[in-house]
């Protein structure tokens with residue numbers, strides 16, 4: 001088994017990247033071939049993804065990946081992206097309009113309309129998905145009766161859409177399908193009674209496939225455009241970026257762990273063999289998404305570094321143009337836990353005016369208002385660490401699984417202050433890295449399918465652990481201060 005090279009297409013909400021991973025027995029390397037910004041566009045009052053711009057980035061990335069791979073050979077390609085969003089295709093396979101962004105306001109009121117069809121308790125018992133205004137089901141409820149949905153003959157989740165354009169073959173990858181609220185996490189199949197209750201036509205979705213399944217070959221036009229020699233297979237990976245990121249957690253065998261995938265979102269929880277569908281779990285807004293190798297990702301969505309990204313965007317628009325590293329240095333010196341906001345609050349979902357919205361939340365809860373950008377950043381990071389603490393504690397309590405260590409992966413693993421605060425808040429050791437866990441998880445699943453590496457998730461993770469530099473943070477400080485902050489947020 002000689003090492004082989006794979007292209008991992010990983011589309012995050014803030015940037016897309018194409019990485020080249022080389023994997024074999026005892027070998028795992030990852031190089032960035034191409035990174036491009038993911039900038040949503042508001043047009044005619046709707047917030048869209050620029051999906052063709054992203055596909056352009058994928059093609060440019062595959063061309064560069066081919067050049068970066070040893071002997072120019074890619075053993076396969078895998079695609080993952082953010083969840084829930086989708087493109088609608090007509091009977092000829094043409095895209096019916098740009099995919100709408102999950103932060104668009106069209107889903108306002110959809111959850112209430114959905115609750116009138118099926119009580120939230122029943123919906124949770126059947127799908128195990130936490131309430132999110134933007135779950136695909138809510139988007140479909142919001143889109144009911146629109147000409148695009150009426151004309152649609154196929155619905156492809158974003159990574160499935162990219163794979164379809166690359167190969168001409170359509171499928172629905174299961175880990176991402178589990179974020180639609182139309183999948184039963186106990187069976188890993190469609191929740192047909194739920195679809196029926198909502199009048200969702202499941203034949204819109206092409207057949208389910210699982211991570212590791214073949215997903216076609218790059219079309220001739222793609223090979224030509226990217227300067228690649230065929231055939232180049234495409235392999236289904238954990239196409240939900242969070243599923244790939246959790247597969248890419250460098251956990252140590254036998255040491256119970258929680259994970260926090262921190263990028264635009266923080267996804268914090270534990271990996272289970274079976275879903276937790278209790279009423280208590282629903283009330284705590286924990287989700288049961290499906291992971292690689294039949295695992296369940298039992299986690300909570302936390303606003304994540306979106307809060308920081310949006311603050312930076314506001315300050316830039318005001319002409320302040322602060323630099324992230326300098327801000328983080330200043331934030332580290334700012335007073336700790338001076339004010340905290342609820343980083344799980346969907347009130348922070350929409351874009352715009354983030355520093356002002358954070359200030360308003362502090363004022364509303366009777367806490368000091370941050371006085372400058374450094375204090376605002378400190379408030380965001382303290383608030384995220386606090387939300388991480390609550391999610392890690394709740395995940396353990398609700399699943400009955402005690403953890404010894406918290407792994408932080410994703411772009412936030414590069415933020416030392418956030419990792420340190422999370423260790424302090426959780427009162428647990430934190431292992432930080434890799435930042436590109438989703439790409440690693442994507443590559444490892446492809447490598448196993450191609451026979452370049454062998455074993456279960458634990459074996460894939462030990463390869464990761466053995467080959468990556470990781471940073472360790474021991475918890476310090478005062479748990480009482482975090483408890484007080486928790487009371488300020490939870491009331």
Ligand code: ADP
Pocket residue numbers: 011012013014015262263264265305308309324410411412414415416435
């Ligand atoms: P997504 O996949 O959702 O687009 P990423 O996992 O790429 O997000 O994470 C992006 C975030 O990671 C950025 O918004 C930033 O806050 C953080 N980040 C990236 N690089 C650094 C760095 N060098 N120092 C601190 N934070 C960083």
Ligand code: LRH
Pocket residue numbers: 012013081082083084102240241242264265267301
């Ligand atoms: C992270 C993510 C998350 C979803 C959200 C829509 O990128 O996939 O897991 O909840 O985007």
